[in-house]
Amino acid sequence: MTQETRIAHTGKPRVLIIGGGFGGIELAKALRHTEVQVVLVDRENYHTFQPLLYQVATAGVEADSIIHPFRKIYKGQENFYFRLAEVESIDTGNRMVETTIGLIEYDYLVLATGATSNFFGDKVMEEKAISMKSLDDALILRNTMLQNFEKALQVADEEQKNSLMDYVIVGGGPTGVELAGALSELRKHVFPNDYKELNFRDMDIHLIQSGPHLLKGMSGEASREALRFLEDFGVKVWLNRRVKSYDGYTVSLDTGETLVTRTLIWAAGVAGAPVRGIRPESILPGSRLLVDRYNRVSGYENVFAIGDLAAMVTEENPQGHPMLAQAAIQQGRLLGRNIGHLLAGTPLEPFTYNDKGSMATVGRNRAVADLKLGKKEIKTQGFMAWLIWMFIHLVSVIGFRNKLVVTMNWLWSYFTYDTGNRFIVGQKQENTPVEDTISEKAVV
């Protein structure tokens, strides 16, 4: 019975991993041959390939093709156990985690809950804006976009109509740049065919960046070219501006300027996903957890944090490592080895980040890439960068089947200038009141 209804204690030390993002799944894999019981807890039953969320949101690829069920990833890994649950709090004293399905004991706890959008306490904006962190977010954006065009057909008032057709993207990082680029391609190639009654010269795409450059952290060439590509595509890029407030209709910038939109996409600040039960001394501003070179949360023996949630503060990285998949993956792999060392009583290996560079795509044949191969730095923009971007993302998508589907989608839309998945299915954005803008029911 117990065997079938609880997580059986296998007699081996239990490594409890909270969160199946890039870091968590790499760690679970790395522990494949270690004499431990691996228990992964996530609130979804699938891993999400976040870098392509924006393509789901813009109807470029099927939602199903960028996610992979955990139980399938670890098919055949004997020491792996999965539980679908949310963590409520941690009791490090009793080595237990309280979850929505009960208390789970652990010998080693690894927090890999990643980051969430940071609205700096602005509850209204948090409610009205659409984030781009989860598959639900992406589907909400896709459905909102398509619903708003359908609604725009029924609206007489020009400003109301624009509010349904215009987009404001906050944050000039990769996600913001990629979303803006993808939206502008839809505006050019797809929407005019779908909505011949609408005039897409009326559709504005605004990208708002707090700093003077896009793609902060990338090279000057990269951010300059990204800006040029976006402006070629007709995206209105607003540099050196911050969003002060958004009420679901009017966007106010700190410069006093205002924009009107029903769809504000928040691709700006992120913060560590908070975990209850960790001592405050270990929590840094931005809710990241202070960890040592072995990803051990400061003040604990057997509690670790990896990925976006972890801040490994060192001289070379006073802010911790960048919140990128690469850092999470590398930390997950090393921690796997180090847990082996802990069990064997052999010395731990300190983490060193192997920065492979970063990249962003703006649209067909247009991307920017700063690549680091060992000591060598390669900066490229345009077609070559775009090919490299596609290749790297394809090989990174989990599952051969997903690689196939994504490839098919990309080839398809490249040659047909069309995207397949313009459906209003599933999650809808509840909190953008649009009905009130529909002019009184009219005879048509």
Next chain:
Amino acid sequence: MTQETRIAHTGKPRVLIIGGGFGGIELAKALRHTEVQVVLVDRENYHTFQPLLYQVATAGVEADSIIHPFRKIYKGQENFYFRLAEVESIDTGNRMVETTIGLIEYDYLVLATGATSNFFGDKVMEEKAISMKSLDDALILRNTMLQNFEKALQVADEEQKNSLMDYVIVGGGPTGVELAGALSELRKHVFPNDYKELNFRDMDIHLIQSGPHLLKGMSGEASREALRFLEDFGVKVWLNRRVKSYDGYTVSLDTGETLVTRTLIWAAGVAGAPVRGIRPESILPGSRLLVDRYNRVSGYENVFAIGDLAAMVTEENPQGHPMLAQAAIQQGRLLGRNIGHLLAGTPLEPFTYNDKGSMATVGRNRAVADLKLGKKEIKTQGFMAWLIWMFIHLVSVIGFRNKLVVTMNWLWSYFTYDTGNRFIVGQKQENTPVEDTISEKAVV
């Protein structure tokens, strides 16, 4: 402005089609070159290929691959207009339809709203059962199925666990037979790998059929073989039984027998989707609308009904035509021509149903088919029928892209004995209370 915010009157007679199922989309296509304005109203922005809903529900194909956006289907058809709306009532006197987006005028009205599950007034069962009519239904079943296995892991009590793992399918028509077969294949090839902590000998699949034969309306050979195939697959088929009640947990049969399940799938009776505003004299038992040989609703000049909603009662068809895609498609095409005749003042062509036969698949290499080629009847069961079933469904799926994806999915699962899309995404079944069955939170 008007042009962009309302359905512009093009000066041509307006044919208003309510519902984009098989009949509705064929009619809209058939009117391609007719001097009319075609307005299609549907509550979704896509056409659903209902015959493969059960494969979405059983994680066999992506949801996106069996639906197709209306605006894409009619890309380039100048006289086509789409509106995303639900119909509230019809005012035949003023030739208007009241919808959620306002009143829509028409010159010719075509009702093609299809059929809905018929629970014969049992509100509790209607609330607790899962239908298989829409994409949302299919996703709800998929998500419920996967969630219930996750929950079963946490349940100690045997009966409670079985209630989460067992399935009761009501209705031995194609949908019920195909669902039962697909579930038994998942039980054999897929679930045991996913949930190694569960014992799938505990998973029962019950199929309940009111009559003495499965696949009523098909040949004796077909129903006998379908029964044999299902029993080979370990499906428990209950003939000559009706479901008296279902409270979300206990299923009571008219024979006094009871079954326990959290998941009752309703693939039994259907009724025409009711439309408010049609005179009662034209509504038959089962809410189908009485139409003449030209699909004109009795008592109206310019109101038509096609497909499942229409009952063309004749000597040869005292019950009207079978509620099958073929009947809807043929009626839609003919009505397209007949509307042309009406405009030209030329005589209308009466409808004659070209019965091409019917088929159902039970699982890999196992299907039954009664085909009619003109006067010739071909009855086949097993591998050949299965190939024919796949071929016919593939060519019928709308969109080359969808054909590709479906083919890929089928080849993939045929050779890997695996299915891809075991995700809990989107619509969830709200009304199956399972939490209450989870044994008190326990330390695990």
